[in-house]
Amino acid sequence: AAGVIQSPRHLIKEKRETATLKCYPIPRHDTVYWYQQGPGQDPQFLISFYEKMQSDKGSIPDRFSAQQFSDYHSELNMSSLELGDSALYFCASSQQGDYEQYFGPGTRLTVT
Amino acid sequence: QKEVEQNSGPLSVPEGAIASLNCTYSDRVSQSFFWYRQYSGKSPELIMSIYSNGDKEDGRFTAQLNKASQYVSLLIRDSQPSDSATYLCAVNFRLANAGNMLTFGGGTRLMVKP
Numbered sequence: 253a254a255g256v257i258q259s260p261r262h263l264i265k266e267k268r269e270t271a272t273l274k275c276y277p278i279p280r281h282d283t284v285y286w287y288q289q290g291p292g293q294d295p296q297f298l299i300s301f302y303e304k305m306q307s308d309k310g311s312i313p314d315r316f317s318a319q320q321f322s323d324y325h326s327e328l329n330m331s332s333l334e335l336g337d338s339a340l341y342f343c344a345s346s347q348q349g350d351y352e353q354y355f356g357p358g359t360r361l362t363v364t
Numbered sequence: 365q366k367e368v369e370q371n372s373g374p375l376s377v378p379e380g381a382i383a384s385l386n387c388t389y390s391d392r393v394s395q396s397f398f399w400y401r402q403y404s405g406k407s408p409e410l411i412m413s414i415y416s417n418g419d420k421e422d423g424r425f426t427a428q429l430n431k432a433s434q435y436v437s438l439l440i441r442d443s444q445p446s447d448s449a450t451y452l453c454a455v456n457f458r459l460a461n462a463g464n465m466l467t468f469g470g471g472t473r474l475m476v477k478p
Contacts, residue, residue, distance in 0.1 A: 294468035308465050351396040351456055355407040
């Protein structure tokens with residue numbers, strides 16, 4: 253079965269640079285979620301979108317923004333990167349009305 | 365105080381035994397509960413979801429939910445070394461504008477010894 257696709261899988265950036273992470277949900281899934289997982293920590297919810305509209309917002313820094321496009325893929329834009337932004341970034345998707353979220357393989361971001 | 369709590373472990377069981385993983389959650393209106401398995405450096409993999417009180421079985425896995433006690437558990441029968449991973453309990457709390465935000469419980473590291 254098709255899964256969530258994320259790109260790139262690995263990304264190395266320097267402090268104060270910008271990064272864009274992409275997520276392609278499972279076909280027919282219309283809701284996308286972004287999570288950040290630091291070393292030894294839980295995934296922390298950042299933001300979610302349903303039908304191209306932001307539906308919930310968690311602990312997302314103001315330096316980050318995200319959007320969902322007409323084909324339901326989503327992009328997480330991260331600016332003025334800090335060392336503390338180094339983490340695994342997961343995208344998950346679900347169908348509206350279904351609470352089960354399926355996670356993508358993640359993007360490992362390293363900020364040097 | 366965390367809204368969802370798990371014992372971080374490690375929980376060590378011999379191969380073939382039953383592994384019992386527990387999770388408690390705070391006193392809020394909760395509607396759905398999930399268990400994810402996460403191998404080191406990999407993404408969380410959904411293995412069980414449960415929405416109503418009682419037991420739900422799927423293969424070697426059984427999820428148990430007791431809303432009165434605010435408690436959810438996962439039993440793994442006939443544990444295999446390949447089950448060694450971190451198990452994340454996740455709860456979808458019903459908030460005013462909740463949507464589907466998951467709150468995780470920190471995870472329990474399970475080690476199955478051959």
